Amino acid sequence: MATRSSDVPPALGPALGAVVDEGRGSLPYALIHGEALVATAVWALGEAGVTPVDATVAWERVRTSGEPFVLHDPLCPMTPPAFIAECLARAVEADAVVVGVREVTDTVKVLDGDRVGETVDRSGLAVVCSPIVLPPAVVAAVEALPGPHFAPMVAALEERFPVERVPAPPEARRVASEDDLVLLAALTEPVR
Numbered sequence: 001m002a003t004r005s006s007d008v009p010p011a012l013g014p015a016l017g018a019v020v021d022e023g024r025g026s027l028p029y030a031l032i033h034g035e036a037l038v039a040t041a042v043w044a045l046g047e048a049g050v051t052p053v054d055a056t057v058a059w060e061r062v063r064t065s066g067e068p069f070v071l072h073d074p075l076c077p078m079t080p081p082a083f084i085a086e087c088l089a090r091a092v093e094a095d096a097v098v099v100g101v102r103e104v105t106d107t108v109k110v111l112d113g114d115r116v117g118e119t120v121d122r123s124g125l126a127v128v129c130s131p132i133v134l135p136p137a138v139v140a141a142v143e144a145l146p147g148p149h150f151a152p153m154v155a156a157l158e159e160r161f162p163v164e165r166v167p168a169p170p171e172a173r174r175v176a177s178e179d180d181l182v183l184l185a186a187l188t189e190p191v192r
Contacts, residue, residue: 015088016062017050017070017131022148028074030178032185037077037175041130045072047081048088059144068092069134073150076100076130078188079172084131087166091133097157098133099150100168128154129174 019041021028028038035043045052050070053062062069068091070084083100091098110117128151134142138161146156157163171188175181 013067013092014065015050015068015070016053016065017045017072018053018055019045019072019074020148020150021074022055024073024075024148027175027177027181030181032077032181033188033190037074037181040077041072041074041079044077044079044081044084045070048084050084050088063140063142065139066136067139068136069139071130071132071134071145071150071153073130073174075176076168076172076174078184079130080169083169083172087131087133090164090166091135094162094164095135095137096162096164097135097138097154098131098164098166099154100129100131100172101165102127102129102168102170102173127174129168129172132157 019028019038021038028041029036031037032040042052048070068088070088072079072084079100087098087100090096130150132150132154134157138157141160142157146153154163171184173180173184173187175184
């Protein structure tokens with residue numbers, strides 16, 4: 001049995017969570033530092049004090065548990081457990097959905113038909129990453145999770161509940177390809 005890292009704050013109480021691999025192709029099963037992204041994400045939940053559940057657990061059981069629920073994207077495999085625990089604490093204390101986000105650093109342009117138009121101001125843009133934390137009241141109120149993709153899920157939750165966006169650390173970046181994975185592996189190379 002693994003012990004929790006000393007840099008992870010103690011849990012506020014029990015919490016459930018899931019690593020959402022649906023709709024992400026085979027990339028969640030690629031390796032980073034010798035481990036599948038899915039395995040790394042499950043480990044991070046456990047280190048954050050979250051009890052992982054799989055897709056076989058009925059949402060109704062989660063709803064009636066009275067516990068907060070953490071959703072972790074395996075395409076953000078190196079999200080630090082301490083950040084997950086911080087988001088969990090914030091969600092419970094604020095009784096609001098808490099979402100890890102990264103700022104947009106790429107230039108964004110408007111497309112007008114087949115023509116590239118104006119540059120969009122990035123200051124109000126963010127990329128949803130991991131985690132998404134639902135406090136107990138939200139868990140109880142949601143009949144079913146609104147799909148497996150995090151950005152549309154956050155948009156749907158924002159229509160009904162307060163949502164707090166928390167800047168995620170660089171290690172929490174989302175990968176979309178094997179090339180992104182090479183960059184993330186270099187960024188998170190363990191110190192020897």
